[in-house]
Amino acid sequence: MFSVEIFQEILLTINQNKLRSFLTCFSVAWGIFMLIVLLGSGNGLQNGMTASFKDAMNNSLWMMSDATTLDYGGFKKGRKIDIQNEDQTAILQNIDNIEYSSTRYTIPTSTTIVYKEKYGTYEVRTVMPKYKEIELIKMIKGRFVNDRDQSEFRKSGVISTEIKDFYFPHEDAIGKYIKINNIAFQVVGVFEDKDNWDNNRCVYIPISTAQQIFNAGHNVTLLAVTLHDMNLEKSKDLAVKLKDLFAKRHNFDKNDPRAVYINNNFENLDRNLQIIRGISIFVWFIGIGTIIAGIVGISNIMLISVKERTQEIGIRKALGAKPWSVITMVLQESIFLTTMAGYFGLVLGIGLLEIVNKNIPENKVFVNPSADIGIAIWATIILIVAGAVAGFFPARQAAMIKPIEALRYE
Amino acid sequence: MIRLNNIQKTYSTGQNKLHVLKGVTVNIGEGEFVSIMGSSGSGKSTMLNILGILDNYDDGEYHLNNTLVKGLSERKAAHYRNHLIGFVFQQFNLISYKNALENVALPLFYQGLSRKKRNVKAMEYLDMVGLKPWAEHMPNEMSGGQKQRVAIARALISQPKIILADEPTGALDSVTSIEIMDIFKTVNDQGITMLIVTHEHDIADLTKKKIVLKDGLIHEVIENRPHITLN
Numbered sequence: 001m002f003s004v005e006i007f008q009e010i011l012l013t014i015n016q017n018k019l020r021s022f023l024t025c026f027s028v029a030w031g032i033f034m035l036i037v038l039l040g041s042g043n044g045l046q047n048g049m050t051a052s053f054k055d056a057m058n059n060s061l062w063m064m065s066d067a068t069t070l071d072y073g074g075f076k077k078g079r080k081i082d083i084q085n086e087d088q089t090a091i092l093q094n095i096d097n098i099e100y101s102s103t104r105y106t107i108p109t110s111t112t113i114v115y116k117e118k119y120g121t122y123e124v125r126t127v128m129p130k131y132k133e134i135e136l137i138k139m140i141k142g143r144f145v146n147d148r149d150q151s152e153f154r155k156s157g158v159i160s161t162e163i164k165d166f167y168f169p170h171e172d173a174i175g176k177y178i179k180i181n182n183i184a185f186q187v188v189g190v191f192e193d194k195d196n197w198d199n200n201r202c203v204y205i206p207i208s209t210a211q212q213i214f215n216a217g218h219n220v221t222l223l224a225v226t227l228h229d230m231n232l233e234k235s236k237d238l239a240v241k242l243k244d245l246f247a248k249r250h251n252f253d254k255n256d257p258r259a260v261y262i263n264n265n266f267e268n269l270d271r272n273l274q275i276i277r278g279i280s281i282f283v284w285f286i287g288i289g290t291i292i293a294g295i296v297g298i299s300n301i302m303l304i305s306v307k308e309r310t311q312e313i314g315i316r317k318a319l320g321a322k323p324w325s326v327i328t329m330v331l332q333e334s335i336f337l338t339t340m341a342g343y344f345g346l347v348l349g350i351g352l353l354e355i356v357n358k359n360i361p362e363n364k365v366f367v368n369p370s371a372d373i374g375i376a377i378w379a380t381i382i383l384i385v386a387g388a389v390a391g392f393f394p395a396r397q398a399a400m401i402k403p404i405e406a407l408r409y410e
Numbered sequence: 411m412i413r414l415n416n417i418q419k420t421y422s423t424g425q426n427k428l429h430v431l432k433g434v435t436v437n438i439g440e441g442e443f444v445s446i447m448g449s450s451g452s453g454k455s456t457m458l459n460i461l462g463i464l465d466n467y468d469d470g471e472y473h474l475n476n477t478l479v480k481g482l483s484e485r486k487a488a489h490y491r492n493h494l495i496g497f498v499f500q501q502f503n504l505i506s507y508k509n510a511l512e513n514v515a516l517p518l519f520y521q522g523l524s525r526k527k528r529n530v531k532a533m534e535y536l537d538m539v540g541l542k543p544w545a546e547h548m549p550n551e552m553s554g555g556q557k558q559r560v561a562i563a564r565a566l567i568s569q570p571k572i573i574l575a576d577e578p579t580g581a582l583d584s585v586t587s588i589e590i591m592d593i594f595k596t597v598n599d600q601g602i603t604m605l606i607v608t609h610e611h612d613i614a615d616l617t618k619k620k621i622v623l624k625d626g627l628i629h630e631v632i633e634n635r636p637h638i639t640l641n
Contacts (some may be wrong), residue, residue, distance in 0.1 A: 004525075005519070005524075005525055008525070011508065011511075012508065013507070015507070016506075042501050047531060074472050177434050230478020302634030311503075313461070313503075313504055314503075315503045315505060316505075316516070316520075317484075317488065317491070318464060318503070318562070319491070319492065319497070319517045319520060320488050320489070320491045320493070320517055320520040320521070320568070322484070322488040322519050322520070323484045323485060323487070323488070323489060324485075325520065380458045399484070400484060402464065402465055402466065403464040403465075403491075404464040404465045407464070407499075407503065
């Protein structure tokens, strides 16, 4: 059916009807282009969200010291509840299936770090050894805070790559002493933890050491636990159990929404997954809308095209064109145009995504915005078929009417 | 070649019925050069359209080249139009975006000839009507007479048995009209049956036989005296 002859015929008619051909091409190319850009952007957002979860343990629950909001057992509301080292021990004794746990104490003052003539202010986080597993901290060199640091109150520090690059640009940091608020700590490890927060701009030291230095007694500010085989149900269940345990130990109403604030990361993850699902549904909705607009556009243009060519069809019929050759003449032109335009839109859309991908600064919001080529090709095929169908019925009608009527058509 | 037997044709527009052909019976032999005359509304164009299988008829019988033409499928009709009939229209009906050569070659496209063969043959026929130098020109770059000559070349290229011309000189001045009629005469001399619908007496006088239609019926058939020549 397809030959050089027909191809030349097509090129000739396209050349003749430049505006109409351009409009057809534009509506198809634009539809595909928009679909690709939309799908790509949607994917970019999804990838961004997924990437920002990847670096943090999603199955962790975090407890924070807070104040009560309900009167209970003779205490007035507003009482401050301090989480203690012992609470962690109690959790490990009373609740099964805990995978990792760590406390964290927030140093109440700002922390200045000095090495030789360089100094700067960085966050100092005081943690237990298992904190590394909870935050998924990647060690580059040396080790993380360990049990001996903890039990012997050693002044060990684990610094981030960023801090290492600042203080030790041309030397090995391990074994060197840095001063944190004028107290010397030995660097035992360098880590990397690049995600949304300032995790790569801090120093980890043992919590026992910090509690001693800052006279915090057994107080902690944060307590994190993770569970084996976590799911949403289990995480909610665990949150209730933890609240009950704290209520009993610290004498507050277990229904108090605050007192000890529990942040369930698993629940957050679930919420975010729903947002991602929402984004993808939205993107599909818009994408399908774009395709429908494209179909309507090409249908209109094909209708007009056949109407415009009715007289020409009459001439061709008078010269011996068979009905089927009239239909194929119209269809081949439409299919050729939509295929070319669809491909053009495809290339343009993917090109744009590639350019964006190469030029956006590294971030966690919009990552790797690529569209599924399969979907784009399917969309093009749907448009081609729609254009063919839209052209077929008027073309068949024109092919079947008496030539004299087509000739007289104005 | 052409046998019409009691051909009836009625057009209906809503409530109104227009009985255009009320039983036309006529025979036209091979190689005849005939004009169909009549005032407007006499049914002469309708008759030509039926002869050209561009339109159908309600009743009667039409034999073309000994084949009954009745209730044909579009496919069959297209085949006959392509192989037996050549058309020349008042408004030329050239395809505006194709040059003279391509217009002339078009009927051969529907016979499935290769582009190369089509173009060689089309050039031959363009040469015959004296338009070889105009092969690459578009219809809008040509005069009426030139366009009609392209149309005649197009009608002849499929080597039809009959040429049907509907007011072929209607859009042309008298000098050009004579030139066109001259070409028709040459064509007829080669044995091709010529039918010309016209309302101009001087054009009709240049044919060999006049069929005069009046109110949908054959009014009279006049044999022109053979000694009438051009100029």
